[in-house]
Structures are given as C-alpha cells and as structure tokens.
Amino acid sequence: MKRFFSLFSGLTVACATLAAPAVSATDDFAQCKTRLAAKAVSQGVAKEVVDNAFSTITYVNRVIELDRSQPEFVTTFPSYYSKRVTNWRVSKGRQLMQKHWPMLTRLQQKYGIPPHYLVAFWGLETNFGGYKGTMPVLSSLATLACDERRSTYFTGELMTALKLAEREYLNPANMVGSWAGAMGHTQFMPSAYYKYAVDGDGDGQANLWDSEADALTSAANFLNNLGWNQGTRWGREVVLPEGFDYRESGYGNRRSVIDWKALGITQADGSALPDSTLSAYVVVPAGHEGPAFLAYQNFRVIMRWNNSEFYAIAVGELANQIAGSDGLVASLPDLPAYTRNDIMALQQKLNDEGYDVGKPDGIMGPATRSGIREFQLKHNMIADGFPAMDVMKKAGVKLAAGNN
Template sequence: MVSFSSYKIILSAVSLSLVSFFGSAQEVTPEQETFPQCIDRLQQRALAAGVSAATANNVLAKIELMPKLLEYDRNQPEFVQTFTGYFSKRVTNWRIDKGREKFAEHRAFLAKLTQEYGVPAHYLLAFWGLETNFGNYKGKIPTLRALTTLACDQRRSRYFSSELVQALLLLERENLQPEQMIGSWAGAMGHTQFMPTAYLKYARDGDGDGKIDLWNSEQDALASAANFLKNLGWQAGYRWGREVQLPESFDYQLAGKSHPKSLSFWNKQQVTQVSGQSLGNSDIKSALLIPAGYTGSAFLVYSNFDVILRWNNSEYYGIAVGHLADRIAGKDDLSKPLPDLPKYTILEMQAFQEKLNQLGFEVGEADGILGPATRKGVRDFQMSVGLIADGYPSKNTVEAAMNKPTTVNQVDVTS
C-alpha cells in the first residue's frame, strides 16, 4: 500500500496548473501541486461547469485518495495477450447460455429497443455479457474517489478531471448519494460500464420509472446501450462481420483494417463464407482480420465493427462481441479451433518491435502491443524472408527477425 506521504511524491510530477474560478493568474508548477491544491483546482473546475457549491464543498472537498488505483493504472501484464487467450476467456459457454436466458427474459422489451434504435437484441446482450457478466460484477470501487485520484495523477489528468466533473453533475441530476456510485477502478459504472460522460449523454430511462439507474435497472442499461450504439453510428440491418475461408494462395498483404475492399473484390480473391458459399457481388466495404495468424480463423468486418471499436477500441474485443452475439443468436462456433500461440513477454515483444524498426520495417513505438502498425511491419518482414505474410509474430517470424543482422542501409520495402 502506498502511503499518503508517498503519494505526495507521486503528485509532485503532476503536470497541471491552478487557475482560479475568478480568472486570477496564480499558477502552480507540476512540482508544487499537492493533493489539497489539486482538490481546489477540481472544485473550481466543477463550479465553472455548473456543479453546486454544496456538492463542491460537501462532497468533492471530502474525497480521500485511493493510491492503490495508481498501481492498477501502471500495472502492465507480464505477457502479451494473444487472441486465443483473450477470446477463450470471453466467449464462453456460460456467457452464451446466460445471454440466451436474458434474451428470453427480456424478449418483448428487446424487440421494442430493436425497433426504436435499430440494434438487434443479441448485440446488446453481448456487450452486457462482456462488460459485467450480465450484471454479476459491476465493480466495487467508489467512483468519485477513483476519478479524483486519477484526476490528481499526471498521466491522464485532463481526461479524468473532465470525467470527475461529469460524475458530480450526474450525482446531482439523478439525486444520487456518493456511496451509490460504485464501479471499476477507472470510473466506469453500472451494468454496461458507462463512463460519466456517456452516462449523462446517452443513458435512458428504459423501465419508465422517471429516473435512470444503470446500477439496478436492467432495462435502463439495455435501453442506454441501444441509444449509445445508435449514436455511435450503428447501421440497422447490417451485421458486424463474419468468419470466412481463405484460399491457400491468398495474398495476406490484403489483410488489415486499413485495407477495406468491396465484397466483390473479396469474392474475386476466392474468399468464401465458412460454408463455401460465395460472398456475392456487392460494393459493401469490409476489411479482413487475421487475429491469430493463418492457422486461425479469418474475419471480414463491416462498418458496424467500427462502431463496436468506438465502445472499446480493441479488435479482439470487437471480434469477441460480434461472435458472442452470433452465438447468443444461435449461430455456430468458429470453424477452426483456437491455435496454440506462442506467449511473449512484454519485454520480448518490445525487443522484437525494436529489431523490426532497425531492419527498416517501421512499426512505430516499441510498446509491446500488437497493433495495426506492428502487424503491417510484421507482414512486410515476412514477405522479405519468404514466410507466410499473415502479420502474426509466429515463433519462426520472431526468430528470423532477431537473428537477422542489422545493416546501415536497410531496404525499405514499404515505399
């Protein structure tokens, strides 16, 4: 446990300045701001946004730090998460069965939401299932304490300061008590884990009782999720994507979110549905994702997949939501078993990324994350050494890169 005095040392690096509510020019350097000064800054920001003086003085001023949250925020997983590890823990038989139970329980209400917002029931249930196990675990951290602690920390102070103010406005709008507001360590709340800004803007009274309660009302949570997705751009009548089959001669350089093509194009490349049926000739745009390498499943994803990513910007999350929704709706499991993928530590992946950069295959910052830039760099490297260019860092790919000598003038294959 980090002591309060230790936390003051952490706060000494906070990159913030204090500007008074009345516009005075007094500034405090990052090295000077203490927790009381941070609270003062947050109070004045809250007052300027319309939070009452009573809430600023009787709620915000009395909030205590939760230094343990900084450990959560700084904690990095020891290993790079593989698609197999991520997917297998999220798309489970329990979630599929529970999702079908909840569909039966809320059938009429979900049909009403689909008609009003255009979002099919199985997608709403998939989000709900992934976020909180259908409400079985909504978090136990006091929201206001969590947001205040993170707002007084330098790493993402601006974002969390804004969310804290929105949380205080929400407290007043819904006539809540601070102890009622509990959720994740980062401030997400309720069945659907809305941040305060999303709660204020998109949450809806689904059960018609005159208030919005995402902690205790399943109908409020489902209606809010539907409204949120509609406002994020969900296109009614279209699916998220689908698993597809690739020909043996497939050009894996065509894969990636940055290469959307028409279904007609993919059809000409002999990409088919899992059943072997044609994709048809259409100008609908879709991108091909190969999250587990060529030995795993491939997916064509459409515009609604991008909407899912606006909820949580992770391709793994997007595929998990889409496939869980499909399974809840009664569709089949993936056609291929999840492959046994190599597990790299963060440091090993960073070293691999650094080596690719040195070899001239630009992947950006060596952060240990298998993002789009890294996958592109991996594909380019694989092409250069005659490996299947699926963009996945297989054991053979990593060994080939790490053993390749670095010369002064590498050939740039990306230009």
C-alpha cells in the same frame, strides 16, 4: 468502458479540453481537491452537491498503481476469445434475452439494435451485471484528475460525474465502478453516461447500476448514436483462398463483399459469400493459422465502444451464438504467451535490419505488423504480419523462459 492491450489492437484514450490541476511534490491532494471542488461549482454544480461529494472523496493509491501498470504478457486472440465467449455466457445470454424479449424488441424498433447484440455487450462488459466494479468512482476520478499523466481528461470526467450525481439524484456512496471510472451494467464513463443514458423503466431516473431496463435502453441509444447500421451484421467468419496475400488485410484495404467473393473468399462453411456491395475488410487476429473474418461497418461501430478488434470479434461472435449459431468453425491455434519484452526485442531486431517500426514499445501496432510482413516476404514466409514463433526464431529473438 475497458481498454485492452493486444497483438492486433492499438488503443487510445480520448482527451477532454478542460484545463486541469496536477499534483506535484508541493501541491498535495487536499489542495487539488479544493481546486476541483471550486471548479465544479464554477461549472454550475450545486454547492451542496459538491460539498456532499467531496466530503467522501479520498486519494486512492491503488488507482495510480493500476494506471501505471502494464500487463507483463501480451494477450493473444485465442486467450482473449476463449475467456470471453464461453458456453456459460452463451447460455446465460440466451436466458436473459428470453427474459427481456418484450423490452428488447421495443428497443430494436426504436433504436435499430437487435436484441442479441445488446445482450452480448452486457455480457462482455459486466458478465450480465455480475461484476460492475467496486471502486469508488468519484475518488478514482479525483485521484486521476490530480495526477499529471492524464489530468485534463479525468478532470473533465469528474466534472461530468458530479453533474450526473446532481441530475440523476445519485448517492455518491453508491457510485462504484472500475478503477478508471466506468459505471453500471454497461460500464459507461461519465461522459457517455451523461450524454446517452436513458430512463428505460419510467421511474424518472437513469440508473445504470440498479436498473437493467435503463442500462439496456442506454446501450441501445449509445450504439444508435455511434452509427449502427440497421439490417446488417457485424461481420462474418470466412475462409481465405490458398495463397491469399495478407498485405490485402486490414482496414486500409476495404472492398465490397462481392469483390472479396471474386478473389476466392468463402463463408466459413465453404459456401459462397452473398452478392453484396457492403464494404468489408479482412481481419486475421491470430495469423494465418487462426480464423479469418470479414468486418463490416458495424464492426467499426463496436470498436467505437471499445477500440479493440479482439473485443469487436468477441461481441459479434457472442451475439451470433446467443442468437443460435454454433460458434467459430476454424480452430484457435495454440500461440505462445509472449511478454512485452519479447515484442520489444522483435521490434528492435526489425529496426536493426532496416524495417522502421518505430520506438520499441511492446505493442503490436500497424507499423510493427508492416515490418513483420516485409521481414516474412524477404525470408519466404507467409506474410501475415503475425509474430509467430518462426518469425521470432528467424529474427534471432531470445524469448523469455518458457517460450523457447
């Protein structure tokens, strides 16, 4: 599953606990491969499966380049959202939901995941199977396993991928996906594939590349195991009252829907929120000039699939529109395309003025948002924690060319 850098999304990659080798100047890829092959056999993978797989595994320099690369520009919510929740994707999603309706309703009965959500995940992950990746998964994982940066994690994923090839009778040559090893219609990493994949079409194999039934059934099983709350939505777009204290936003400020209602928050069309005791928190992904959302428990479940608030909103809104809604009520603001250096410069300015936001890294995490809020309060700005242009100017940040 993909990961995104964003203005409002600090991302992590889980680490396995397996010991793992790493390539150094005196320890080349061929030697690393030999040790990895021996490790796979020691973990119970049949030697003939290991020999067949490793005969095709090669070092992929492009994988290391992609692992080391960081985006030059920081993705804004309007840019992210508008590229993912599109009219085409909504229309295609509705067609596919109708096509697969009998199966999707069976999955809802068994796993509790509504059809429009499963189709939305499918659309976000691979454009409904239109692009599942082209990189050789085993070679990609071996390359990363033999690199010291995240060797332990990717060694574990490689071992699991080999066990998958054996269990599901997969041809290593057909195991293609993302540069980091995500696979199939739903872009499962090997560990998720091994644990949650389900044979949905009854052919005796859980094949997430070639079987839409397997992929959708596996997605439903995965979401169910992540804790999907049946009978509730992901969240909703809302309107915040005049003078809303944006320090009350974020996961750490959860209240019941009825409590948010009492504070003056309404639905996006101005109607009253329901009298619900469901726990929710306010998400403002583009600052006070953009849309606002109340996020429920299932929002956090979506983030367990991909730890990004932008992704969770996109999945939720795409699902809404596939199910027939008209989309966002609030308009998306035209935000500057800051570079990572711009954000690092702001972080340094905040540190210099006594707002401890940590080492400047160009990523908008909680500490940076808190620092911006305090800076905004001091300068009588709306304290939404968002690095708007007026914040940059007031802080004296010299922006990259084109953002001045």
